[in-house]
Amino acid sequence: MTTLEFFFDCSSPWTYLAFTRIPAIAARADVEIDWKPILVGGVFNAVNQDVYERRANPDPRKASYYEKDLQDWARLCGIRIGKPPVFPVRAVSMMRHALAAQESGKLTVFAKAAFEAYWGALQDVSQPDVLAVVCRNAGLNPDAILARSRTDEIKDRLRQNTEELVARGGFGSPTIFINGTDMYFGNDRLPLVEAAINR
Numbered sequence: 001m002t003t004l005e006f007f008f009d010c011s012s013p014w015t016y017l018a019f020t021r022i023p024a025i026a027a028r029a030d031v032e033i034d035w036k037p038i039l040v041g042g043v044f045n046a047v048n049q050d051v052y053e054r055r056a057n058p059d060p061r062k063a064s065y066y067e068k069d070l071q072d073w074a075r076l077c078g079i080r081i082g083k084p085p086v087f088p089v090r091a092v093s094m095m096r097h098a099l100a101a102q103e104s105g106k107l108t109v110f111a112k113a114a115f116e117a118y119w120g121a122l123q124d125v126s127q128p129d130v131l132a133v134v135c136r137n138a139g140l141n142p143d144a145i146l147a148r149s150r151t152d153e154i155k156d157r158l159r160q161n162t163e164e165l166v167a168r169g170g171f172g173s174p175t176i177f178i179n180g181t182d183m184y185f186g187n188d189r190l191p192l193v194e195a196a197i198n199r
Contacts, residue, residue: 002197004031005177007165009040010098010114010125011091013070013081015174018187019111020077022176025190029197035107037098039091040173042162047171073187080120089118090126096149097131099157103148106138113137
């Protein structure tokens with residue numbers, strides 16, 4: 001039986017794109033997605049600190065193309081990706097909320113609402129009042145999700161997911177594994193993911 005794991009952090013625009021596309025791939029292949037919320041900042045701190053230097057000193061040509069590329073993809077996927085005034089955002093509370101939502105069977109609904117709040121509405125998803133609205137938009141009780149997100153169990157699970165990704169060779173979000181060891185990174189690798197599943 002084929003397994004499909006999706007390690008992700010809602011603070012990445014490329015992850016938002018992949019998040020919108022991976023369900024159709026899984027549905028076509030009749031494969032369940034094992035969603036794994038992580039903290040991508042923790043991954044960067046562990047194995048990919050160069051990303052901070054690139055953000056601080058971007059090449060103007062690459063930066064210009066980056067913006068075009070992102071908007072081309074957003075148009076293709078039918079979503080809106082703007083420029084949040086707070087970037088990078090402190091995502092730890094949001095991703096803990098995601099794990100709490102997962103326990104209620106509403107991880108993907110919460111993640112969709114979080115992606116839309118941050119990348120579409122350009123809201124600061126590190127703020128409790130914004131996360132409360134995200135919860136309500138996902139049909140979740142904000143107070144219950146907040147309380148659960150602050151438990152040691154949820155905090156530990158987010159850390160464990162993040163450490164697991166690093167231990168398995170991951171270096172960013174989204175990272176996808178087919179059958180445990182076949183790793184793919186990034187939105188643009190999804191055709192390769194589907195080809196691997198079909199093999």
